[in-house]
Amino acid sequence: MLLRSGRQATIRSPSGTYSFGVGSEPMISVSDILKALDTIPIWKTLKGLPQRLEALEARIAMLERAAKQPLDRSLECPKCGHNPVTVDKVTSDTPFAFAGAKNRHVTCPVCGHKDKLFYDPND
């Protein structure tokens, strides 16, 4: 709520009450204040913090889940070493298919590297 009393304007919001002088200028609206804040670089950084925090929380949750699982070395990205890669599909296009060997077609969630990794389910 914006109240004006003489040369003093007051904004009352759930987060607090803010008073400022308005002189003989027209009343300052909240949208004018937000427009003014948008010209300050640090304000743009601050506005982006909730999304960044959410992304970091999701990443931490993913890392905590990964830390609880034992590492399967056959699911390591050959390019960046991230483990595990995402298995897109499993095929039998290997000369050792007669013995049950397969190829895992994988994508690394970190670097985006795509590869075909030999895999023997009997190991």
Ligand SMILES: [Zn+2]
């Ligand atoms: Zn990678």
